[in-house]
Amino acid sequence: MTEGHLTSFHAAAQQGPRPLPLFLSLLRSETAASPERREAALAGLKAYQQAERPPERVPPPAIAESGRARLRDYGGSGPPVVFVPSLINPPFVLDLAEDNSLLRWLAAQGLRPLLVDWGSPGPEARGEGLDHHIARLLLPLIDSLGEPPLLAGYCLGGTLALAAASLRPVRGVATIAAPWRFVRYGDPARAAIAAQWEAARPTCQALGLVPMEVLQSGFWQLDPARTVAKFEKFAAMAPGSPQARGFVALEDWANGGAPLTYAVGEEMFERFFAADRPGHGRWWVGGTRIAPSRLACPAIEFISATDRIVPAASAAGLPAQRILRSGHVGMVVGGRAQAELWEPLRDWLIAAAHTR
Structure with a gap:
């Protein structure tokens, strides 16, 4: 942290x-x-x-930094796996407690998990949107490794991981409860989200941040x-x-x-939820169209059929899927998480690391 x-x-x-x-x-x-x-x-x-x-737990050391972002090393001696958390909530849900940590567990399973810590933006970062987070924060951290890593992204971090995998050579990409087809949230939910943003936008615009x-x-x-x-x-x-x-x-x-930067909030609410640019194939980063169908690496998505935050229907539709029934957060830290997510994710990552 x-x-x-x-x-x-x-x-x-x-x-x-x-x-x-x-x-x-x-x-x-x-x-x-x-x-x-x-x-x-x-x-x-x-x-x-x-x-x-x-x-207070001391966060693992950072082996690379780019702007306010850090890449934290959880040890292990296997293939590097860059975990991309959501921009919403802190990243330590993937390392929740000493006895409930996906990252520490994977470090003992023949992998080398590395966690992106996005840091905390101030009002001066108001114009730093999703493209900035990918191109100026995430990609330099990936490049610092000197070899193509595996990527794993949780929630909105999975959406960003798919973009990174479209822009850099990686060994494979796994997403966990990651939204892509935002229109699949359904009209009532999208209308409620739009109303919430409309009410909050003036304050967020003045702050330069989305609290x-x-x-x-x-x-x-x-x-x-x-x-x-x-x-x-x-x-x-x-x-x-x-x-x-x-x-x-x-x-x-x-x-x-x-908080989110104002630009991230605006893009998330207006370009993603309202316009569904990813789902309609109209999301471009640095001149590259981001589309899961164009990935040149193995890819899998872990989806929860009982997820109320990211509905299963909003997933990207990657060639490989695994359907769970543990909820958005429960699939990562719940009582069945090791059997339902941790172990299958480990097996897939190890297999993808050795795919030529």
């Missing part, structure tokens, strides 16, 4: 869900007919705010009942139990994260 990520991480831990007033409003509406549920959810929220956190709160509120609206129910459930957990520690770690991640 960068200093910016640590700051937002601990702010979230102290304050609860971001933005807290909106969460409380959602809580009131969802529990209007059940004061008992509201009381339980508030007890869970208080327990979360007061839960003991483990000592995490704007995105978090959108995630809650996808499944407000679950947002409340998880705190009801947490209220019943034994403090300090493995289950409770896992909840706190994951919730701290969900409530953390650097």
Whole structure:
């Protein structure tokens, strides 16, 4: 984690869900007919705010940097795998805890995982859009390795990884819960997303940034009942139990994260969700049209049929697919993650690394 990520991480831990007033409003509406549920959810929220956190973890060393981005080395001696996280939420969901880390596990499985840490943009970066993140931040990190790596991208990071694989020679690319055909979100969801952006845009334009709160509120609206129910459930957990520690770690991640630059927010909401440029084959980066059908390397996508953040239908349609049923975040850190995602991903990456 960068200093910016640590700051937002601990702010979230102290304050609860971001933005807290909106969460409380959602809580009131969802529990209007059940004061008992509201009381339980508030007890869970208080327990979360007061839960003991483990000592700060020191992030792995950076072996390369480009602008504010860093490439962090998780060890291992096998083929390099550059993991591209989403620009939304911190990257450490792929290294959530000592006993729940996809990256540390892969480092012991004959691979060398390397994590892109995007850093935290300031208002001066307002004009740095997705093309900038790919061409000026991601590609130089890949080039620094001196050999074609494997790529693996999570969520929007998978979308960016597909672009990078179109612009540089790589051994293979795997995406995890990555959106591509944004029209497949469906008209009601896209209309709600457009309305949210229309309301937030003036403030974001003035700031030069899209705060995490704007995105978090959108995630809650996808499944407000679950947002409340998880705190009801947490209220019943034994403090300090493995289950409770896992909840706190994951919730701290969900409530953390650097803002997006204004340009990234504008492109994501208008070019991707509204116009679906990737899905319609109209996404160009540096004069190259980005299209999964034009990839010159092995490619696979891991999709969750129960994903409420990135619907399975929005996937790119790569030649190889693996369908899971663990949810958007659960597929990476849930109880079945090792069997359903980690092990198949490891096997595919090792096989792709030795494909000529």
